[in-house]
Amino acid sequence: MPKGPTKRRPQTTARLLHAAQETFAERGFYGSSIEVICERAGLTRGAFYSNYRTKEDLFFALFDLHAQRVIDRLTQAVDELDLADDPLRAVLTRMGTVDEAERRWYLLSTEFTLHAIRHPDTARALAEHDRRLREEIVHLLAQLLDRLGRRPTVDLNLLARLTTAVHEGSLTQSLVEPDQLAPEQLAVTFLPTFLDTVSEPVATEG
Amino acid sequence: MPKGPTKRRPQTTARLLHAAQETFAERGFYGSSIEVICERAGLTRGAFYSNYRTKEDLFFALFDLHAQRVIDRLTQAVDELDLADDPLRAVLTRMGTVDEAERRWYLLSTEFTLHAIRHPDTARALAEHDRRLREEIVHLLAQLLDRLGRRPTVDLNLLARLTTAVHEGSLTQSLVEPDQLAPEQLAVTFLPTFLDTVSEPVATEG
DNA sequence: TGCATCGGATACAGACTTGTATCGCATACG
DNA sequence: CGTATGCGATACAAGTCTGTATCCGATGCA
Structure with a gap:
């Protein structure tokens, strides 16, 4: 986890991916809303849409x-x-x-x-x-x-x-x-x- | 298809089942809303809820x-x-x-x-x-x-x-x-x- | 330190579903 | 026929999710 003057994008995507992995595992693909994944990552949907399209x-x-x-x-x-x-x-x-x-x-x-x-x-x-x-x-x-x-x-x-x-x-x-x-x-x-x-x-x- | 003075429930369920079969086939289980199935059967959700729970x-x-x-x-x-x-x-x-x-x-x-x-x-x-x-x-x-x-x-x-x-x-x-x-x-x-x-x-x- | 821009937060509008409460017609029986 | 009720139609009230437009603070360079 790089701190200091680093672009935070990599960290954000890492958190999203991690959260997605866990959420998908628990609730499946259909059962996982983007919203819930973001919550789990401690982010908002804004973060999601600025990194992924769907x-x-x-x-x-x-x-x-x-x-x-x-x-x-x-x-x-x-x-x-x-x-x-x-x-x-x-x-x-x-x-x-x-x-x-x-x-x-x-x-x-x-x-x-x-x-x-x-x-x-x-x-x-x-x-x-x-x-x-x-x-x-x-x-x-x-x-x-x-x-x-x-x-x-x-x-x-x-x-x-x-x-x-x-x-x-x-x-x-x-x-x-x-x-x-x-x-x-x-x-x-x-x-x-x-x-x-x-x-x-x-x-x-x- | 019995006409005349017959209870129509069997006919309704038959139509719902047929519509469900086709809709599920095309769009899968998650992808099929109750509403769409009913439309396809030429019925409304009222008919569905009076015959099935979910x-x-x-x-x-x-x-x-x-x-x-x-x-x-x-x-x-x-x-x-x-x-x-x-x-x-x-x-x-x-x-x-x-x-x-x-x-x-x-x-x-x-x-x-x-x-x-x-x-x-x-x-x-x-x-x-x-x-x-x-x-x-x-x-x-x-x-x-x-x-x-x-x-x-x-x-x-x-x-x-x-x-x-x-x-x-x-x-x-x-x-x-x-x-x-x-x-x-x-x-x-x-x-x-x-x-x-x-x-x-x-x-x-x- | 000042400033440009990057990136995540917020707010908004809209589309879809679902479940229930209620209505009214058609059916079946006296 | 008249009438009770079975059953599907309608209307309503949320709830959930999505995508976008906009804002604001953090970042990193001059």
């Missing part, structure tokens, strides 16, 4: 924060890859750590996706954000396979879509039936084998 | 209608069971016919479930409706196994939960990735084998 903008800002966290975690997992034992399983287990924050985010983004389905403009914006995140994941997948001395035999973009689908599908089911399925059980169980089948070893030269 | 009541009425359709379809499939060839697969394929209406209902009920998560009273009501539907499915599962000359080796209630989870999980993924997965592909592929493993043949006497 409540959706605020969501997308949170989306980007979340995406960055995901990417950071995955990057670190790939970087610290231990080639010794079952590296794929290790990476997946690590990426699959689903904490409370992740679960809350999942609920929120599901609600927002349903909202987007009814609002084409929002849907386009969401698709664009999704695309950017997927691009990063493609990059990481490529890096991962490379470090494993393998190269993909299918389109990496499709592969990124699949891992995402498995991640989210598994999460859904574990939320519906918490006692029946661990959050990342499906991914950890099936993805290592699957990644093997959609890639091939690269011949080492020399 | 918008949630209306949703639950639709829930019951949908549940009845599901049960009817399943019942018929079990009744017409052809013991000749692969009966399980036949039943599942039949129950798994996911039409446009089913997909719309899935979107709506997902939105409503998220809503219920934030509202304990609603959650309780939803759980109760879910329970009643599951009871019917338990009944049908029992009937199905019986006609196949088998008896369950696990709790039927749990089994009903599982089939539901597979159905919904598969639907989710097929909505996210329509080109990658047919709506009931998972159920048709895995449930027959699974049902075999959780039941045993009944010794025929004589």
